[in-house]
Amino acid sequence: MALAKAYVFDAYGTLFDVHSAVAHHRDAIGPKADAISDLWRTKQLEYTWTRTLMGAWLDFRALTAMALDFAAAKHGGLPAGLRENLLAAYETLDAFADVAPTLAALKAAGVKTAILSNGTRDMLANAVASAGIGQWLDACLSIDEIRAFKTTPAAYELVERHLGAAPSEVSFQSSNRWDIAGAVAFGFRGVWINRTGQPDEYMDLPPARVLPGLGGLLADHD
Numbered sequence: 276m277a278l279a280k281a282y283v284f285d286a287y288g289t290l291f292d293v294h295s296a297v298a299h300h301r302d303a304i305g306p307k308a309d310a311i312s313d314l315w316r317t318k319q320l321e322y323t324w325t326r327t328l329m330g331a332w333l334d335f336r337a338l339t340a341m342a343l344d345f346a347a348a349k350h351g352g353l354p355a356g357l358r359e360n361l362l363a364a365y366e367t368l369d370a371f372a373d374v375a376p377t378l379a380a381l382k383a384a385g386v387k388t389a390i391l392s393n394g395t396r397d398m399l400a401n402a403v404a405s406a407g408i409g410q411w412l413d414a415c416l417s418i419d420e421i422r423a424f425k426t427t428p429a430a431y432e433l434v435e436r437h438l439g440a441a442p443s444e445v446s447f448q449s450s451n452r453w454d455i456a457g458a459v460a461f462g463f464r465g466v467w468i469n470r471t472g473q474p475d476e477y478m479d480l481p482p483a484r485v486l487p488g489l490g491g492l493l494a495d496h497d
Contacts, residue, residue: 279464281440282381282492283416285449286392288316289468289489290374291402296364303357307350314349318342320451323393323424332422335393339365366398370406371470377489378411387438389414391431391447393424414438426457434463448489456480466492 287293297304297312304311319335319342326333333341340362347353353361381388388411392399396417403409414437421429434445442462449455455465456477467482468489475485486492 278384278386279446280444281387281389281434281438282446282448283389283391283434283438283463285447285451285454286390286394286399286402287368288450288470289448290390290408291368291370291406293368295369296361298369299364300357300360303354303360311346311350311353314346315343318345327424327427334395334419335424336395336398366401367405368402370402370408371488373489374406375408375411377492378408380493382411387413387440389416389434389438391416391418391425391434393418395419425454426460428457428461431458431461431463446483446492448492452476455482459483 284290293316294312297308297315301308319339322333322338322342323335326338343358343361347358378388390399390403390412394402394417396415396419399415399417403412403415416433416437418424418430418433420433421427423429425431431442431447434440435442443464445463446466447455447458447463448466448468449458450468450470452467452473452475455467459465459480459482465482466484466486469485469487472487484491
């Protein structure tokens with residue numbers, strides 16, 4: 276597959292492990308830790324879609340806190356002080372092991388690299404700094420600029436606006452199949468990073484490639 280002009284990455288679940296916040300506090304949470312983490316992520320995404328459809332904007336940091344509150348209440352609450360610790364941990368999520376070497380190799384190949392995320396500018400800056408990957412990114416694009424979440428086409432338009440790359444010149448990587456569907460509908464080359472072996476969906480909007488991790492992108496320029 277030919278090298279794209281720009282490689283754009285979703286952040287949460289693709290570059291950063293959304294379950295690492297809970298994982299770092301697993302002992303304090305107890306046996307419901309995984310259930311809380313799963314529901315936290317599910318509600319967080321649900322709120323982005325419903326808020327966009329309603330036109331009732333709240334940023335990703337606010338929705339992340341609301342989603343945690345719901346998940347915790349559903350599972351009996353959290354020990355005192357843990358809510359604040361979990362929200363702080365979400366600002367510095369662990370990067371997956373394949374992130375730094377992949378970004379470094381793509382930059383060495385001379386292509387543009389960027390993040391396009393629902394996260395706020397501050398959240399993304401914190402995550403990128405914590406992971407130490409800023410030197411390999413040309414841009415970190417937040418949908419805060421348009422106040423509407425993916426998969427609205429206006430979110431993907433931010434790539435052309437800031438990177439000067441036409442949709443056909445962009446390889447877009449996400450672990451979220453719905454995000455890949457949105458990107459493909461917009462005209463990007465979608466690469467689904469299926470880290471957890473999920474079944475496919477959105478069959479009418481197929482990805483160009485399905486990979487178990489980011490390392491397979493390096494085959495583009497072997």
